Amino acid sequence: MRGDFCSRKKVGLVLLSMTLALFLMTGSSKPIRAVGATSPPGLSENYALVWAHLDNDLNRIDDVIDQIMENREMVKHRKNSFVISGEGKNIRGSLIVNFTRKINENEMKTFFEIAGQSNVFKFKHINAVSLKNVNLDVIDNLSKLDGIEVIELQHRVRSLLDVSARAVKARPSTEYSDVWEKLGVDGTGVNIAILDTGVDDEHESLNGKYIAGVDCTGPTDLEFNPNDQSSYDVFHGTHVAGIAMGTGGTSGIYKGVAPGAGLIDVRVLNEKGEGTTESVIRGIEWCIANKDKYNIKVMSLSLGSDSNSNGKDAQSQAVNAAVEAGIVVVVAAGNDGEEGYINSPGAADNAITVGALFDHNTVNRGDDTVASYSNRGPRLDDGDSDPYDELKPDLTAPGTYIWSAKGSNGTASNEYHQLSGTSMAAPHVAGIVALMLQANPNLTPSDVKQILHETAESRGLPYDPGLSDKYNTGFGWGIVDAYAAVQRALGEAGNPDFSISAEDISFSDNTPVVGQRVLVKITVHNLGDVDGSCDLAFYRQDVKTSFLGKVRRVFVRAGETTDVKFAVTLPKQGDYTVLVKVENASPSENNLSNNQTSASIAVGARPDSPDLTLIEYDIYFRGRLAEVGTPFLSSGGVIKLDLSKKDIQAPLISAKKQLVIAAKIHNVGNSDANCGVEIYMDNKIPENLIENFHEIFVSGASDNWISVTWEIPMDIEGDHQIIVVIENVPTDDDPGNNEASRLISFPTTITTGDIAVAPSDITFSDNLPREGEIVDVTVTVHNVGVIDVENVKLALYIDNVPTAVGIVPLIEQNSENTISIQWVAEEGYHEVGVLISIEGIKESNYGNNTAVTYISVNPSDVIPKIFVIALSVVVGISAFAIWRYGRKHS
DSSP states (O other), X not given: OHHHHHHHHHHHHHHHHXXXXXXXXXXXXXXOOOOOOOOOTTSOTTHHHHHTTTOTTOSSBOHHHHHHHHOGGGHHHHTTTBSEEOOTTOOEEEEEEEESSOOOHHHHHXXXXXXXXXXXXXXXXXXXXXXXXXXXXXXXXXXXXXXXXXXXXXXXXXXXXXXXXXXXXXXXXXXGHHHHHHHOOSOTTOEEEEEESOOOTTSTTTTTOEEEEEEOSSSSXXXXXXXXXXXXXXXXXXXXXXXHHOOXXXXXXXXXXXXXXXXXXXXXXXXXXXXXXXXXXXXXHXXXXXXXXXXEEEEEEXXXXXXXXXXXXXXXXXXXXXXXXXXXXXXXXXXXOOTTOOBTTXXXXXXXXXXXXXXXXXXXXXXXXXOTTSOOOOOOOOSSSOSGGGOOOOEEEEOSSEEEEOOOSSSOOOOEEEEOSHHHHHHHHHHHHHHHHHHOTTOOHHHHHHHHHHHSBOOSOOSXXXXXXXXXXXXXXXXXXXXXXXXXXXXXXXXXXXXXXXXXXXXSOSSOBTTOEEEEEEEEEEOSSSOEEEEEEEEEESSSEEEEEEEEEEEEOTTOEEEEEEEEEOOSSEEEEEEEEEEEEESOOSOOTTSEEEEEEEEBOOOSSOOEEOOGGGEEEEEEOOTTSXXXXXXXXXXXXXXXXXXXXXXXXXXXXXXXXXXXXXXXXXXXXEEEEEEEESSOSGGGEEEEEEEEEEOTTEEEEEEEEEEOOTTOOEEEEEEEEEEOOTTOSOGGGSEEEEEEEEOOOOOSOOEEOOGGGEEESOSSOXXXXXXXXXXXXXEOSSSOEEEEEEEEEETTEEEEEEEEEEEOTTEEEEEEEEEEOOSEEEEEEEEEEETXXXXXXXXXXXXXXXXXXXXXOHHHHHHHHXXXXXXXXXXXXXXXXXXXXX
16 A cells, blocks of 8 residues: 555656646746849850849759759649649649740640640730640650740739738828819729729629620630629729729719729639739730720739749730730739839839838828838849839839728628738729820820829939939839829920930041941930920931830930930941931920931941040949948949848948949951050049059950959049040051040938838847737837937837837937837737838938838736646645545555
8 A cells, every 4th residue: 555655646746746837837938939144055145134033044944843843842832832733743734835936836736735725825915825734744845846935834823912901091092082173084984904803893882884804714715794793702803993993882982093994804813812824914915905895095913923023924025015005004013022022914014013102091191101011123134235124113002001892702792991912002003094094095105104203202212313313112213193193194284395306416436437336426405395204216227227226214304405325336337327216205295296317427447457446335333332232233324322221221421332443445446456544533634543454455356344443432422434545556546536434423421310220120028928918119210310310200000000109309320229119919910110200300211211020929828827726726636635545544
């Protein structure tokens, strides 16, 4: 009995120990969390530039396909993003096969044999074909077909919806009433195609708007019967349509932007808000085919893939085709919240790509910020010579907590609800486009885009002042302005009148020789009564007319002139005509008779002696202006400073500046030569000498490069000329072309206040609090400007809902201060955001005035503690009873 007693005693003690341990674990400790180029032979010359982001090994096959074929277990990790299925040797996927040319009948027969005729879809407006449910083992042979550009794995395309709101209303859409009443437009006569999940057209806000529709999610395109009840979930598409064109029903409270517009219902996403690359392209092509039949003027796409794009993928090319057909295409920028990340099809060159704003529940646009989920630019480089098409997004519009129609897949619904995302921002702009096209039906898609850019309310520091003094990586060209855009479309502010003539054209060298680069200089006059911009297209005419290139967005003030330069190379001896045309004027012109001119130039033979030459556009800059910045290749001779970092931007006054200056020296003579090269800033005087090169060898009819890295003095800012001089060539045929200069702009030191906050500046007194616990949210605010600032206002947002406000009395220049605000924690995973502002002081950068972080709140532990205490008492009593029993019977 003694042994039995001892064992029972041990059991009781073990139970008691386990109970106490359980109590300690539950009551006091917290869980620990882990925190987480040149192209090879056989490819086109610029293949690597265009496709390396998708096909890094340059084998014409999407890298995701290569990865899956090497490790077939990856299928289960990639099937949420791509249209793939199966396992082991039977992995099947849906493909987009892009061609460099039109696809012929024999190639179609090959595709039918590979995939079966019902699984092959040839697109009409892009050189590509869709193959569904193909065994990926055929990919290697498929990539070797003649004319193949690249094979993409089809993406799963999703509606770009972020979160559903709970408590706060966004500004009502009636903010656009001035446009309806004062300018007399509401979108009447303009039909908007909503490419989405489908639309509940019987909702009171959309009733009577239906014009036509199609379902592109099945094997073939099926046009809708407007009398059919929708049997699928139209939740997302209905909300989007309501923003663009809803009437708001009988109350009119939730009117859309263009309540007079008609609805084209194009279903490309299923009831889960998912589609494929093929379904989206089919929807776009249906709109192109039916644009005249149904008067489709605008397309709105609140959808995208979940990968970065440079605008060369098949979806983006389909968007470009729609724009070329005369349809304005508005696309959401995406909800990844990433820098330099634009989804397809929003990455398309010709799309109007829209990011989302958070308006902080105020009518005043002054405190509007880019929503944390909204993607930022610039877009990936597509390898062409046009730097403007990388400037995405184009615009921002309200996208957070937007009220609109709530779709129903049964009987008609008259309910409304709030949603957030770039999905909600895009239809705002689509509606504004409808207003513009009603005001002026003659506007082209290019006109519309340019007007929206020019009338948008700019925000933040420009990404590259040499390209645009407005474009910011988050805001784009700015916050869309409906009234200004429609007013411009109506031409109420007047029109520019761009004029060019033969007297306005001159050449940097009037007696060039074969192979020589020559600058064409042309003066553009604006004889109109308003400022405007235009593109200049350059052509070379000899036995035929050849397009040389285009200078975009030439801005000319009313009554003034702007000089434009364009470099041309004349390939052979003879007489040439250089033709120049004005295109894409914005605002549009009434007089087109003076938009074209030409001038002649004679090209001589190469001289036997050396002839060294360079022009302004042979001088290139590359640089790093701040240690926190990222180096970028310059465009237009202006260095780019990266202001899109998520952490605090250091003041420029303390930045280390470097500049790489490179120059291309041409020898257009037949004989070799040695030369010296000197580089100066502003003046050719010894104290301004940057570098002096000796014995630079340049072969006859060839060229050579020189470059130097210059440590820029700290006090240099503003505009300066970099001068490059070729010297010490006594036999040079033409010394008159041995010097050139180019303008460069250095950032100006911050001279105003600039307060800033980053995610790492938000900390909590408890990183894993429980529900009901009072948490101190401490925020460090930096003053990176050069003046002291007082009474800095800090607003705290929990899940985008304003929660508390605090004031920081003083922050001295180049200093920081902290503020703590108490918050009663609620169970769940929360977004914690802060917005800082200063009354009465204009900041140099508003892009660093917001920051967001996240916190997880555990359930209250009151009940578990009571349970554990009770269990401890029971076990303790049981142990004592066992001990008494053992002692009594021992």
